[in-house]
Amino acid sequence: MKCVDRSGREIIQNETQGRVLAFLYQTAAGRILLAPLVKPWVSRLAGSWLNLRASRCLIAPFIKRNNIDMSEYEARSFSSYNDFFTRKIKKDCRIIDGVPDHLISPCDAKLSVFAIGSDARFKIKDTLYSLESLLRDKNLAGHYEGGLLLLFRLTVDDYHRFCYIDNGTKTNNYHIPGVFHTVNPLANDVVPIYKENTREYSILKSENFGNLLVMEVGALLVGKIVNYHGEADVIRGEEKGKFEFGGSTIIVCLEKGRAEIDEDILLNSSEGVETALTMGERIGKASSGLETFQPPAGLLQ
Secondary structure: OOOEEOOOEEEEOHHHHHHHHHHHHHHHHHHHHHHOOOOOHHHEEEEEEEOOHHHHHHHHHHHHOOOOOOHOOOOOOOOOOHHHHOOOEHHHHHHOOOOOOOEOOOEEEEEEEOOOOOOOOOEEEOOEEHHHHOOOOOOOOOHOOOOOEEEEEEEEOOOOOOOOOOOOOEEOOOEEEOOOOOOOHHOOOOOOOOHHHHHEEEEEEOOOOOOOEEEEEEEOOOOOOOOOOEEEEEOOEEEEEEEEEOOEEEEEEOOOOOEEEEEEHHHHOOOEEEEEEEEOOOEEEEEOOOOOOOOOOHHHH
């Protein structure tokens, strides 16, 4: 899937990873190998290995292969690969937009925007999803009819900690068990990943954007979603949690008419293009009127 930055420059993505995933998801032999890999016990086993001191041998090759600028991160030694993977970034390398009515990104990610239809359904590529199947809660799904679903896809080279996108009161976390498919769009052609993957969500009763539904989705070899808080009062930019190894996704659902997404992001999404973002970056603003929202036609295809 094509990805561009805010200036429109295409982001070159990891071709080796794409070839491996294409083999696993698009060939008969690959799908045989894939079957055990998505099981929760495999992710737990992989996570246990990546927490060992011996796993540090993977750090240097990973940094080189993904061209990670370590000068952006707090300087320290790492006790394991997972310790490195969940490294903290320097505060001045991720500036949180503090304007109250600016909607911000919760993480470093590639963003796609989808309209939630009147039947609480949305389409990612050619796969139709319903919020009810995603949440396993019909009443809650119906609350977001006519709104927007923001899909923030993290890849292995992204910063894997995430923050709250507004001040407000957070509910408890609701965990939905499942398996661990990759969240790469390539897999979406074969497997309805957002119906099957392990996920966890909460509602943020925000000061500026209404009731935000925020969901973290685990992915291939991501055995752990770490949310720091249960029910709590939280502030914009405060760290909410982290993912351990692998790619993963954060989904944010907006009620109808609560926010207007920036035009460049909407245009990219209507053309099937992801927009690369950093945590705390503005992606839109609070709507001036609750009944004015109209998504571009491309988001409804």
